[in-house]
Amino acid sequence: MRRIGFFLLLLLLGALVVGCSASDTDTGTKKEETGGEKPEVVGETEKEAGLSGEITVWAHPFTGDQETEGAMWDEVIASYEEQTGVKVNFEQIPWANRDQKVLTALAANNGPDVFYVIPDQMPQYADAGMLLALDPYLEGFDIDDFVDTALVSTTWKDELYGLPILQEAYTYLYNVDVIKAIGEDPANLPATWEEFEKWAEKAKDKGFYATSFQGGGSMNGTLYPFLWQAGGDVITADNEVLINNEAGVEAFEFINKMYKEGWIPKDSITALEHDALWEGGKMLAVQGSGISVSRMLSQDLFEFVIAPPMKNKEQLTYGTTGMFVAPINTDNPAAAAEFIKVVTNSDNQKKFNTVTQYIPTRESAKDIFGEQKYLAQLADYTQFALPGVIHPEGRTIMPLIQAELQTMMEGKKTPKEAADAAAKAIEGKIGK
Amino acid sequence: MLKKTISYIALIVLGVCFLLPFLIMILGSFKDVQYAQLDPLFWIPDHPTMKNYLYIMRDGIFIRWIFNSVIITVIPVASQMIFCAVLGYIFAKKQFPGREIIFWVFMAVIMIPQQLLIIPKFIMFSDFGWINTYWALIIPELWGIMGVFLVRQFLQNIPNDLEEAAYIDGANDIQIFFKVILPLSIPVVATVGTFSFISNWNDLFQPLIYLTQEKMFPVTLGLASMLGKEGNFGIEMAGSTVSFIPTFLIFLFFQRYFTEGIQMSGLK
Numbered sequence: 001m002r003r004i005g006f007f008l009l010l011l012l013l014g015a016l017v018v019g020c021s022a023s024d025t026d027t028g029t030k031k032e033e034t035g036g037e038k039p040e041v042v043g044e045t046e047k048e049a050g051l052s053g054e055i056t057v058w059a060h061p062f063t064g065d066q067e068t069e070g071a072m073w074d075e076v077i078a079s080y081e082e083q084t085g086v087k088v089n090f091e092q093i094p095w096a097n098r099d100q101k102v103l104t105a106l107a108a109n110n111g112p113d114v115f116y117v118i119p120d121q122m123p124q125y126a127d128a129g130m131l132l133a134l135d136p137y138l139e140g141f142d143i144d145d146f147v148d149t150a151l152v153s154t155t156w157k158d159e160l161y162g163l164p165i166l167q168e169a170y171t172y173l174y175n176v177d178v179i180k181a182i183g184e185d186p187a188n189l190p191a192t193w194e195e196f197e198k199w200a201e202k203a204k205d206k207g208f209y210a211t212s213f214q215g216g217g218s219m220n221g222t223l224y225p226f227l228w229q230a231g232g233d234v235i236t237a238d239n240e241v242l243i244n245n246e247a248g249v250e251a252f253e254f255i256n257k258m259y260k261e262g263w264i265p266k267d268s269i270t271a272l273e274h275d276a277l278w279e280g281g282k283m284l285a286v287q288g289s290g291i292s293v294s295r296m297l298s299q300d301l302f303e304f305v306i307a308p309p310m311k312n313k314e315q316l317t318y319g320t321t322g323m324f325v326a327p328i329n330t331d332n333p334a335a336a337a338e339f340i341k342v343v344t345n346s347d348n349q350k351k352f353n354t355v356t357q358y359i360p361t362r363e364s365a366k367d368i369f370g371e372q373k374y375l376a377q378l379a380d381y382t383q384f385a386l387p388g389v390i391h392p393e394g395r396t397i398m399p400l401i402q403a404e405l406q407t408m409m410e411g412k413k414t415p416k417e418a419a420d421a422a423a424k425a426i427e428g429k430i431g432k
Numbered sequence: 433m434l435k436k437t438i439s440y441i442a443l444i445v446l447g448v449c450f451l452l453p454f455l456i457m458i459l460g461s462f463k464d465v466q467y468a469q470l471d472p473l474f475w476i477p478d479h480p481t482m483k484n485y486l487y488i489m490r491d492g493i494f495i496r497w498i499f500n501s502v503i504i505t506v507i508p509v510a511s512q513m514i515f516c517a518v519l520g521y522i523f524a525k526k527q528f529p530g531r532e533i534i535f536w537v538f539m540a541v542i543m544i545p546q547q548l549l550i551i552p553k554f555i556m557f558s559d560f561g562w563i564n565t566y567w568a569l570i571i572p573e574l575w576g577i578m579g580v581f582l583v584r585q586f587l588q589n590i591p592n593d594l595e596e597a598a599y600i601d602g603a604n605d606i607q608i609f610f611k612v613i614l615p616l617s618i619p620v621v622a623t624v625g626t627f628s629f630i631s632n633w634n635d636l637f638q639p640l641i642y643l644t645q646e647k648m649f650p651v652t653l654g655l656a657s658m659l660g661k662e663g664n665f666g667i668e669m670a671g672s673t674v675s676f677i678p679t680f681l682i683f684l685f686f687q688r689y690f691t692e693g694i695q696m697s698g699l700k
Contacts, residue, residue: 056644058644061657061658061659064658064659064664064667066658067490091644091645091646092646092657093644093657094640094653094656094657094659095656095659096636096640096656097636097637097640100547100550100637100640100641101640101641104550104551104554104641105554105641107551107554108551108554108555108558110554110555110558110563
């Protein structure tokens with residue numbers, strides 16, 4: 001017994017010696033030399049002199065298949081290391097609490113040199129002066145190949161802070177059985193609000209819901225697409241609040257009509273999903289993206305078709321964009337910028353998006369879904385996909401708008417009153 | 433009789449409610465599906481598979497994560513049991529100037545939100561070279577004021593006569609602590625250990641902040657790092673089941689002490 005105890009103690013001590021020493025690639029000390037000062041913006045001089053050193057890259061697990069994803073990253077990183085001679089320390093960071101992790105590390109001047117962000121995060125970080133502007137590193141770079149809507153979320157106040165690697169497009173998926181049940185043609189799907197209203201009325205008459213509405217979820221999936229389709233917007237980068245203009249009120253009215261007419265379920269005010277209704281064949285259409293398509297294909301419940309994003313005055317929808325950015329306190333800015341360029345080039349986007357099943361943000365990389373008709377179709381629609389409200393308060397104003405939308409659906413405010421109240425709440429938030 | 437039957441039915445219903453999530457977790461771990469469904473029939477695996485368990489164990493890294501979890505849990509648990517017992521004894525039985533003030537100053541630390549301390553702690557640990565090491569997760573957890581509070585409350589219920597009798601018999605302070613106080617404090621010390629185990633084993637936030645290298649991850653962080661953006665129901669359930677077992681066993685073995693300690697320290 002004593003021998004076993006001694007052995008266990010030895011094992012524990014060994015583990016402590018190994019586990020308590022920071023390894024060579026540890027990010028724990030890498031910023032000591034720079035002391036957290038803003039690096040000089042380096043343009044051609046350093047690039048011409050060549051890149052060197054090492055960088056730390058933080059990305060997240062995009063799929064559940066870590067082997068395939070890991071092999072993809074190995075290939076992408078090898079192409080960068082071969083091209084530049086810079087060593088990459090790639091670290092996979094969980095999605096959970098990623099904001100706290102990134103912000104803590106950056107505030108402590110001990111973060112990565114390149115990391116992944118979504119449109120909600122980019123303007124917050126850029127506005128706080130935490131990101132490296134990439135424009136000085138992009139001379140001669142072919143940026144025209146990127147889809148215009150993908151670049152919307154990478155720019156804040158005329159400065160480009162990131163390059164996008166993936167995009168999504170949310171649009172309506174229709175249940176073919178329900179389309180037939182209401183006597184319509186699956187090959188001729190609604191393209192405008194007016195056409196959709198006619199289908200919705202028929203669906204209701206036959207005992208189906210027209211669509212899902214997740215009033216408890218993000219505004220990106222509820223109000224915003226209708227707002228953009230009506231020709232409106234929420235707020236500009238210059239803090240001009242637009243949500244209660246004519247187009248804004250029209251969007252509020254359309255949602256109100258859907259609820260009052262019973263085209264969307266009763267619990268839509270607070271619902272987070274209507275999967276059971278959709279999967280149970282009781283709904284004509286739902287808004288979905290590539291993930292929804294994968295889910296439908298894996299479940300094989302019924303035949304479905306995908307419609308282009310709807311149009312009222314504009315043909316627009318929501319679709320997030322994922323991008324890589326570099327922090328302002330990176331100690332190897334040129335190498336970090338180069339990594340962002342390499343990881344988002346056409347070849348690497350093809351590799352990345354083939355594995356993750358997102359849509360490439362470069363036109364030249366979009367041919368990867370040749371055999372997959374649904375994803376190929378969605379890839380076509382990213383040109384209409386806006387990445388949300390690009391503003392440092394984009395995420396924080398959402399609950400304010402949501403509360404007004406819910407109040408309207410409860411019948412306690414008219415669409416105009418709700419839109420005005422949302423505008424007032426936003427102005428209060430941004431201190432206007 | 434009717435009253436008894438009703439209370440039994442109520443207890444059974446409550447028991448099922450509490451057990452259901454665990455049942456779903458265990459059954460789900462044998463299903464090869466990415467997405468969960470609301471249909472109760474879905475929970476029963478039609479073709480049970482070990483695929484999820486084989487996936488999480490695939491390249492040995494999961495074993496390393498378990499090992500890391502053991503290290504960052506066992507050392508703080510042992511240390512908290514010792515320190516909290518000694519400090520709890522001092523604050524409960526020893527008289528010295530400023531005793532109450534010092535104790536309540538310690539207690540006030542509980543009021544400071546962890547999020548407020550995370551950046552200063554990160555900077556400090558970074559200066560010490562503790563990022564991506566066990567130190568950042570072990571050292572701050574070596575003692576906890578909550579444990580001291582529990583032991584102090586428990587020992588305040590023990591009459592001073594026992595201590596005085598031991599003094600009369602010629603025992604010194606150390607002998608009294610180890611031979612009189614500690615044997616009596618086993619339930620509360622076991623409770624402190626159990627609380628510490630659960631909190632350290634299940635902690636995701638601190639490892640997430642202080643660790644970036646996969647080989648240093650504990651189970652919680654390792655599992656989180658395995659999951660794609662959309663998650664994977666089967667893998668999540670398998671990982672949760674494996675991660676849950678040690679906590680379950682600890683609670684099972686120390687259940688008696690745990691209940692007793694909670695009751696006697698007045699923490700109900």
